[in-house]
Amino acid sequence: MSTITIAPRQVAIETKDGLVTRTLTSGKHRRIRGATYTIVDLREQLLTVAPQEVLTADGAQVRVSAAVRWAVGDPIAFHEKAVEPLSSVYLATQVALRDALGAVGMDALAQRGARLPVAEITAAVAAVGLEVGIRVVEVIVKDVILPAELRAAATAVLAAKQRGLAQLEAARAETAALRSLANGAQLLDRHPALATLRAIQSAPPGTQLVLRLGGGEERAPGQ
Template sequence: MTMIQPQPLHKIHIAADERGLLFEQGSYIKTLKPGSYRFLNLSGQTTIRRCKLSEPLQFTPTDWNPTHTQDEAVHIRLYQHDAELMRELTVVEVSDHEYVIHLVNGKYNALLTAGTYVYWNVLQEHQFIHADIRQPVVGPEISRSILAKLHSHLYVVDIASHETGLLYFDNQLQQLLPPGRTFYWRGPVNVTVKKIDLRRQQLDMTGQEILTEDKVTLRLNFVCQYKVTDPLQAAEIKNFDEQVYIQLQLLLREYVGTLKLDDLLRMKQEIGDFVLSRLQTQSEEYGVQFLSAGLKDVILPGDIRTILNTVLLAEKKAQANMITRREETASTRSLLNTAKLMDENATLYRLKELEFLEKICEKIGTISLTGGGNLLEQMNALMGMKETAAARDAG
């Protein structure tokens, strides 16, 4: 937009994509359409504003009357008597509590804040989408492709598939947000979102010192797994993990304090079952489901560990000695039973001799016999002598 001060005799040309606004002594007279014009400006009070149709029609105090303010709404009223001009203009009013999205020929052009805006509608089509930012939720009438260009004016909230969101307007809870992306206007209402993880979670308690009934100080490592089932209830608990941690401490002290060291080492599984059952009674209060609890490690003081190792070694040695004696007794009993059978049955005795003779033959490579005769005769003679001796003993 340019301001022209015609000479006493001046010729001006208005292009096809322009309009001219003619003023006399600061007052609007008419609009000049495309064409050439001659003016006789003897008083020097004639001015012409040349306006591009592709640009907004703006008013500034230095244009033609320094006493006017920059309020576009005031300036546009000076033109309302010209019906022909007003048909070529589109005027949009944006309130303090509004944003207006300006589309030119169906494409995003700008985001308008509070004020009055005037556009030429001759060569372009203007569309305006009004949004009341007192209601922060961005409506579906605004395309996602447009919202991508308005990040400085939006809160963008992303909720993952394993999460849920608690939406607050001015610290007042509004609703639960499902997984996905949502948009909210930045304006007079403060928007905050608290995300809650719905996956299975684990709380570890490490190095917890607890005194047993027999005054032994232990360090326990305990683990608890849970998942949130009621996000609204869980959100009402400040420092959720810290409160569950303290509850675990109290339950462990309650249970372990009634056990002696030997009982504790023997009943590690029962400790987890006890803690889990007590936690499950408070599930609704916390808004979660407690899934499992268990004792991971029992760490003993150094002197107690040395004593227990000594006791364990002694027990294992005693068990080994007992097993050795048991085996020796069983072996002796077996030999006694064999001897009784051999004593009662001569044939069994003879077979046993032959068995031992076979074992002897397996261990030696050469047998030398003296006194003449071949080997078979000498062996028969040897066995015959034994049979005669056995019969004589029996008689």
């Protein structure tokens, strides 16, 4: 008796006289005389979508690339519905990316980078994949490449923003220092003895200071 062995994570579609007679899961099965067997791999795979030119909502042209995580969900539909089922998923991904970017302006795209609505893109591609027996797990937007002049403009804006923040921080530090000096001056005005003590502490060693106390003079060495 002739047999066929199906590996794990694979199925075999048995056809005879032009009709699908059964689907064989992993394991050993008896072959039917005159039947043919097509092996279908059920493991998850990756479909790379080449970079393509896409127009944004304001008419700017960007390049976007993506990848699709997919697996066979319905082996019979995958085998029978289309000659190249992956081509349908590939085209659906291109259209979904074009629709998603077409609703986003360049300013928002420059700020968000590649963070596009991937859930909506995946749902649109998954609906097409379902028709040809493909289960779309996820559409991953890999790169959204802005034109060189727009990348330079975005970099210039970011640099200007950082310079502004640095200047603001410097101004805050200067204001804090002036406020501290003003508070110190007011404190010395209210307490003259503190000014005398400060003068003694800051004088170089060996310096003789003349202190006026109650109309008289008294010399005190510097510290």
